[in-house]
Amino acid sequence: MSLSKINLVVIGHKDHGKSTLIGRLLYDSKSIPEQKLQEIEAELAKAGDESFRFAFLLDTLEEERRGGLTIDIMQTPFKSKKHVYTIIDCPGHREFIKKMLTGASQADAGVLVVSASEGVQDQTKQHAFLVKTLGIQQLIVAVNKMDQLNYKESKFDEMREKLQPVLKALGYEGARMVPISAFTGENVFTKSRKMEWYTGPSLIDLLDEEVKPSTRPVDRPLRAAVQDVYEMGNEKVIVSKILTGMLEQGRAIVLDPSGEVAEVERIQTFGRDLVKAESGDSVGLVLNRPVNASRGQVIGYPQDRARAPKSFVAEMIVFAGATVKKDEALTIRLGTADARCRVREVIEKIDPINLTRAAGSPDALAAGDVGKLALIPLDPLCVEKYSDFPELGRFVVEGKSGTVAAGIVLETEVADVECFARIHAGLGDRWRARPAC
Ligand code: GDP
Secondary structure, three states, X not given: OOOEXXXXXXXXXXXXXXXXXXXXXXXXXXXXXXXXXXXXXXXXXXXXXXXXXXXXHXXXXXXXXXXXXXXXXXXXXXXXXXXXXXXXXXXXXXXXXXXXXOOXXXXXXEEEEEEOOOOOOHHHHHHHHXXXXXXXXXXXXXXXXXHHXXXXXXXXXXXXXXXXXXXXXXXXXXXXXXXXXXXXXXXXXXXXXXXXXXXXXXXXXXXXXXXXXXXXXXXXXXXXXXEEEEEEOOEEEEEEEEEEOEEEOOOEEEEEOOOEEEEEXXXXXXXXXXXXXXXXXEEEEEEOOOOOOOOOOEEEEOOEOXXXXXXXXXXXXXXXXXXXXXXXXXXXXXXXXXXXXXXXXXXXXXXXXXXXXXXOOOOEEOOOOEEEXXXXXXXXXXXXXXXXXXXXXXXXXXXXXXXXEEEEEEEEEOOOXXXXXXXXXXXXHHHHHXXXX
């Protein structure tokens, strides 16, 4: 059986032990390249002190990270019994948001590192909030530095009590917690003898138990983003990037949001024709009849085509120097489309540190704010839920000074407008539990 691939993001307050944990996972899973280890061994032999082995390894990793050396060792994949894990390293949460929203990386699960001796801090909550906002459903909590507290059960229980309300507020109430010491390796790759009171699995076994790989993009319904259209001889070639699913020659496709249907006559790539192409491929399409194709459109099969909603609800993060107001028209970039959308409503504003919602109904989000908005595309636009099709469910907002905000799509509304208005008419949080319209 081949191992499935999982992307993990390690989050938590500064100095709570994220890098140490990553180093530990790589070291104990024997994932550091042999040559690198030999270099380290040689240095150790020179220093003549074996007890520094692990600390030295970490220093090396840290230096590499700072120096930006070519071997990006922190992102070396490591194996467990079930999966191959790759860590998405995020030095800062801004960097992480950017990576996630631009699609540079996609995490399947998060590991929240909380130091048992330092307790829940601002970034503990802020990072967990961001990970939730970015649509990551699976979270594991590693309660670290248990060695500093003599591996006491009571200290772990205290942390659990403090973490529970935070996790609950975010909708991660089911998240499982494991007491560890990244530094000594207790309960990371192997079960600790020093915490026999803990009957659960080690961190790596817990990850194996809990984390489910996401469905392969190729097994999903077809979505292809139109990037460019050009004429070659008397043929029109539609250059498209296949985001999910499989595109097959001879099948009928629909171009949305216009809804024109045609058959795929040829699929071209680098001068040759293909019978089919799959997610990740960029191809040139020739259809059996003339259509009005343009950049920004999305190709699907008629029975499961891209949505062009009347409105959608998004979670947005506003960057420095910007505000987003009710009734304002925003220019957004979503997939290959550039479109204008009106802010119909600022549904709520959330303080990412205290996890509280602003009282009353906010009219705007200011720099640094996170909130939920209802947006109405001013021109037809394909929009999907981020959890269904990440590439078509995330967007950036362009302002005069560049990117001013970014968001992910939580809900799309294709049902009747009246129903949508009812849901959003001052019902605050209740849209979450709305019945199907
Ligand atoms: P990060 O900022 O979250 O990446 O934290 P680091 O991994 O850089 O760790 C911060 C400090 O905590 C370093 O001095 C580590 O040696 C120390 N540290 C990390 N994990 C442990 C642990 O399990 N036990 C102890 N005693 N110290 C730890």
